[in-house]
Amino acid sequence: MARRRVVVDIFIPCFVDQLYPETGMNMVKVLESLGCDVHYNPAQTCCGQPAFNAGFFDEAREVANKFLDDFSSDISEYIVAPSASCVGMVRNAYQDIFVKSSKLVKYRAMQKKVYEFTEFLTDVMGVTSFPDASLLGRATYHDSCSALRECGIKAGPRALLQSVRGLELVEMEDNETCCGFGGTFAVKFESISVAMAEQKVENALATGADYILSTDTSCLMHLEAYIQKQKKTIKTMHIADVLASGW
Structure with missing residues (x-):
């Protein structure tokens, strides 16, 4: 039908x-x-x-x-x-x-x-898997504060990512902890913001992940800036980019 x-x-x-x-x-x-x-x-x-x-x-x-x-x-x-x-x-x-x-x-x-x-x-749409997508590697998921606390989003993105061919999804420690961006928070409290990004990235690296994935580009932008400055090997990727990969 x-x-x-x-x-x-x-x-x-x-x-x-x-x-x-x-x-x-x-x-x-x-x-x-x-x-x-x-x-x-x-x-x-x-x-x-x-x-x-x-x-x-x-x-x-x-x-x-x-x-x-x-x-x-x-x-x-x-x-x-x-x-x-x-x-x-x-x-x-x-x-x-x-x-x-x-x-x-x-x-x-x-x-x-x-x-x-x-x-x-x-x-x-009732879509809980997206097997058309493919991405080779290991990834960990970051729960953005807004997704988790304002929208109640947690299981859905994980279910979608677990269906992506070639992708191994692993959980990092303190995955529900803020990345430190917070919009103007990152400007007003730079040192605290950077320290929070460092902790998030280190937790992700500890899993052996190749990617940090999330629903929010603002979080990913903040983490990517830290990653690039510190020359870390992990990458960031929005879940829409993951689901559009490989087809």
């Missing part, structure tokens, strides 16, 4: 758009392979998380209002992003932004449609 085509709006976060565009393209590749009709609104910008976390609530509200306007189409059934951090912002922080707004009802309707990429695959 043919799979029903699902209409999806994609939200491409700032980090992906500016630094890792291939991750966004690979997400589209995977979604389309599953029969999704993928839409992209070129007017989209930021979710407002940097401003919100820094305490600039008026500026965050302005960006949130634009996001709401950009993604309030009745055509798409879902909004999917390759970032649990941004999804957590829209799902959770927007509740504070719109709680006394005339747009609350409009926001509530949109809120139900927003999913992180792997969460969409497992919880909406």
Whole structure:
């Protein structure tokens, strides 16, 4: 029986758009392979998380209002992003932004449609394995704070990765501990942030892994910077890039 085509709006976060565009393209590749009709609104910008976390609530509200306007189409059934951090912002922080707004009802309707990429695959599309993908090597998975604590994502990404041909998935110590990025935290508390990245990378290296994988490019960017500066041999990779590999 043919799979029903699902209409999806994609939200491409700032980090992906500016630094890792291939991750966004690979997400589209995977979604389309599953029969999704993928839409992209070129007017989209930021979710407002940097401003919100820094305490600039008026500026965050302005960006949130634009996001709401950009993604309030009745055509798409879902909004999917390759970032649990941004999804957590829209799902959770927007509740504070719109709680006394005339747009609350409009926001509530949109809120139900927003999913992180792997969460969409497992919880909406019912995809718990992706054997088309192949990547040779050993990998360990980093639970981003936003994925784990804001979105409740843990088992889904692991199930998908365990199905990738040629990939051995191993758990590192303290896999639920923060990598140290935290957006502006990495700027305000640089030494603490670097120390946390060091611990995360060392835990990953202790497993003998070739790759650190995650749902969030922001975490991976932070870890990659430490890895490159210290000339470590391990690599970072977003799960969308893994699932798009080998086919």
